[in-house]
Amino acid sequence: MGDLTVKPDLVTRKTPWKKLILPGIILLVLLLAPSFTSEYVIYVAVLAVIYAILAGSYDLTTGYAGPLTFCHGAFWGIGAYASALLTLKAGLPFWLAFPISGILVFIFAFIIGYPALKLKGHYFAVTTFFFGYFVYLVILNSAKLTGGPMGLRGIQAPEGFLGLNFASLTGSYYLILFFAVVFLGFLYFLVHSGFGRMLIAIRENEDLAEATGINTALLKVLAFSLGAGIAGLTGSLFAHFFRLLHPTTFAWMTSEMIVIMALVGGLGTLIGPIIGAFIVTFILEIMRFAPEFRFIIWSLALIIILLVEPAGLMGIVRKLQRRKR
Amino acid sequence: MLLQQIINGIIIGSSYALIALGLNLIWSITDIADFAQGGIYVLAAYVAYYIVTAAKLPFILAWIGAMVIGGGLAYLIERFLYRRWTGKSRIQLLCAIALFFLMANLAILWFTPKAKIFPSYISGALVISGFTVSYQRIAILLVSAALFVVVFLFIMKTKIGKAIRAASQDRLVAEVVGININTVNSTVFIIGGMLSATAAVLISPLYAVFPSMGDLPLLKSLVVVILGGFGSVAGVLVGGLSLGLAESLGSVYISSAYQHGFAFFVLILVLMFFPKGLFGRT
Numbered sequence: 001m002g003d004l005t006v007k008p009d010l011v012t013r014k015t016p017w018k019k020l021i022l023p024g025i026i027l028l029v030l031l032l033a034p035s036f037t038s039e040y041v042i043y044v045a046v047l048a049v050i051y052a053i054l055a056g057s058y059d060l061t062t063g064y065a066g067p068l069t070f071c072h073g074a075f076w077g078i079g080a081y082a083s084a085l086l087t088l089k090a091g092l093p094f095w096l097a098f099p100i101s102g103i104l105v106f107i108f109a110f111i112i113g114y115p116a117l118k119l120k121g122h123y124f125a126v127t128t129f130f131f132g133y134f135v136y137l138v139i140l141n142s143a144k145l146t147g148g149p150m151g152l153r154g155i156q157a158p159e160g161f162l163g164l165n166f167a168s169l170t171g172s173y174y175l176i177l178f179f180a181v182v183f184l185g186f187l188y189f190l191v192h193s194g195f196g197r198m199l200i201a202i203r204e205n206e207d208l209a210e211a212t213g214i215n216t217a218l219l220k221v222l223a224f225s226l227g228a229g230i231a232g233l234t235g236s237l238f239a240h241f242f243r244l245l246h247p248t249t250f251a252w253m254t255s256e257m258i259v260i261m262a263l264v265g266g267l268g269t270l271i272g273p274i275i276g277a278f279i280v281t282f283i284l285e286i287m288r289f290a291p292e293f294r295f296i297i298w299s300l301a302l303i304i305i306l307l308v309e310p311a312g313l314m315g316i317v318r319k320l321q322r323r324k325r
Numbered sequence: 326m327l328l329q330q331i332i333n334g335i336i337i338g339s340s341y342a343l344i345a346l347g348l349n350l351i352w353s354i355t356d357i358a359d360f361a362q363g364g365i366y367v368l369a370a371y372v373a374y375y376i377v378t379a380a381k382l383p384f385i386l387a388w389i390g391a392m393v394i395g396g397g398l399a400y401l402i403e404r405f406l407y408r409r410w411t412g413k414s415r416i417q418l419l420c421a422i423a424l425f426f427l428m429a430n431l432a433i434l435w436f437t438p439k440a441k442i443f444p445s446y447i448s449g450a451l452v453i454s455g456f457t458v459s460y461q462r463i464a465i466l467l468v469s470a471a472l473f474v475v476v477f478l479f480i481m482k483t484k485i486g487k488a489i490r491a492a493s494q495d496r497l498v499a500e501v502v503g504i505n506i507n508t509v510n511s512t513v514f515i516i517g518g519m520l521s522a523t524a525a526v527l528i529s530p531l532y533a534v535f536p537s538m539g540d541l542p543l544l545k546s547l548v549v550v551i552l553g554g555f556g557s558v559a560g561v562l563v564g565g566l567s568l569g570l571a572e573s574l575g576s577v578y579i580s581s582a583y584q585h586g587f588a589f590f591v592l593i594l595v596l597m598f599f600p601k602g603l604f605g606r607t
Contacts, residue, residue, distance in 0.1 A: 004415050004419075068418055122356070123551060126358050129547075130547075130592060137583065137586050141583065256426060263419070296427060299423045299426040303420055
């Protein structure tokens with residue numbers, strides 16, 4: 001199973017702080033961005049940060065636990081619509097709808113994942129692919145609730161408190177940045193904990209992991225649902241930042257996009273998918289002039305990555321590091 | 326009304342079963358859920374469309390042309406892509422999905438997203454005591470049934486068919502006793518591509534030809550494979566027909582907006598209660 005993922009580094013490195021240089025630089029640039037760039041760049045940066053959380057949380061399931069899934073965009077969509085509807089129709093404040101939408105997506109993922117993840121091979125991948133399509137269908141057809149193809153408008157910005165105002169662009173930008181650090185920090189903690197090491201054990205040799213007493217089915221479902229839950233929370237942030245939702249944002253191509261981002265960077269490294277998300281978002285913006293070529297180029301890019309280096313950029317980096325030693 | 330829906334269900338179900346038959350052979354032998362068949366389905370439909378409308382050739386030639394393209398594409402994909410990654414099933418699956426998107430989006434680029442009307446090849450309809458079934462639909466049923474028999478006989482009676490059955494039971498042992506696994510792989514992929522192409526050509530006159538036409542048949546056929554269980558021709562047939570029936574009855578008696586979602590519920594129910602499929606080997 002270690003084919004797609006960057007091999008875990010067994011040599012303990014003495015300088016873990018070096019790992020923080022790159023994320024630190026990215027964070028610093030993002031923090032200072034509002035003071036030197038235009039509004040347009042901020043919108044792109046928000047998208048990049050949101051994709052970074054999505055790709056990072058995707059890595060928990062596919063990079064660390066192993067099974068390929070194709071519905072991460074759907075979880076993002078459920079979170080976005082759940083949060084928007086809870087505030088619009090049920091009148092809940094954002095700060096209540098936000099956690100509820102995350103928990104809701106977690107439960108959803110648990111229900112889908114539990115029966116399907118017990119099976120091996122491509123069963124689960126097909127199930128998630130279909131689930132992604134199904135969610136899109138539901139959003140599109142429940143026109144009374146979700147606005148269907150007309151989209152959902154009038155979503156409110158998160159309520160401010162303690163003098164903080166999240167209705168302004170900069171305010172909501174820093175809010176998203178804050179939660180990005182929280183979520184990605186949580187994921188970092190998770191994959192370096194015993195839980196993460198057990199997931200790696202499952203990925204590398206499921207039968208052996210099972211034999212050592214790890215409840216592989218439960219752990220895989222947990223990894224899947226936790227990743228999904230974070231995607232759901234991200235959806236809520238997305239909904240209340242852009243304040244406009246449209247079903248096509250969450251169609252299956254989005255899930256595909258997240259997979260590509262994670263693969264560009266390198267699965268099983270956490271930092272890889274985050275870098276991948278930034279690279280892909282940047283290229284997406286450059287390619288706005290030729291939308292009809294977008295998906296063709298992405299599909300080709302995916303095949304080329306698989307042919308050249310399925311472990312992505314981080315796979316190349318690790319190989320170079322090993323050669324140096 | 327009820328009878329009409331049952332007939333429609335059986336006919337649409339037989340087209341799912343046709344694609345699923347190829348997918349099942351491929352999946353049970355190479356361990357690949359071959360999403361690329363969805364792209365082959367689309368391209369084959371366009372090839373047939375242009376043979377009939379632009380080249381003005383008879384329908385039978387369009388069908389043959391589509392099968393050549395379908396079988397050829399499937400062969401090339403297996404030979405030059407999937408085969409590199411034997412045993413690395415996650416890479417193969419990702420590649421299959423990338424190819425599916427690539428082909429569907431190439432169809433948008435080359436043929437525009439606009440739906441094209443495929444001229445029907447047989448006109449008229451059968452009228453029996455109040456309900457009508459067009460000959461077009463009857464042809465789908467008959468051709469599917471005939472192809473099922475052909476594939477079944479091919480697998481049971483020919484030498485390569487025996488090799489396919491052996492490989493689907495145990496790939497490694499089959500290789501040990503001298504079966505050329507590469508030939509087996511190529512054969513099942515060519516069969517799969519030809520069956521997908523045939524399904525596309527049969528269905529096109531009913532629903533027109535457009536770039537995303539492969540999405541739903543692909544998903545539903547994958548569900549039929551899981552529903553029927555691996556390596557079971559009977560399972561594919563029963564799975565395909567029951568999914569077709571569930572959809573056509575469900576769209577009338579439950580909700581037509583969710584017609585394409587029923588397959589998902591069927592999938593989840595099967596995974597919960599029959600994880601090996603209805604006819605799968607244990």
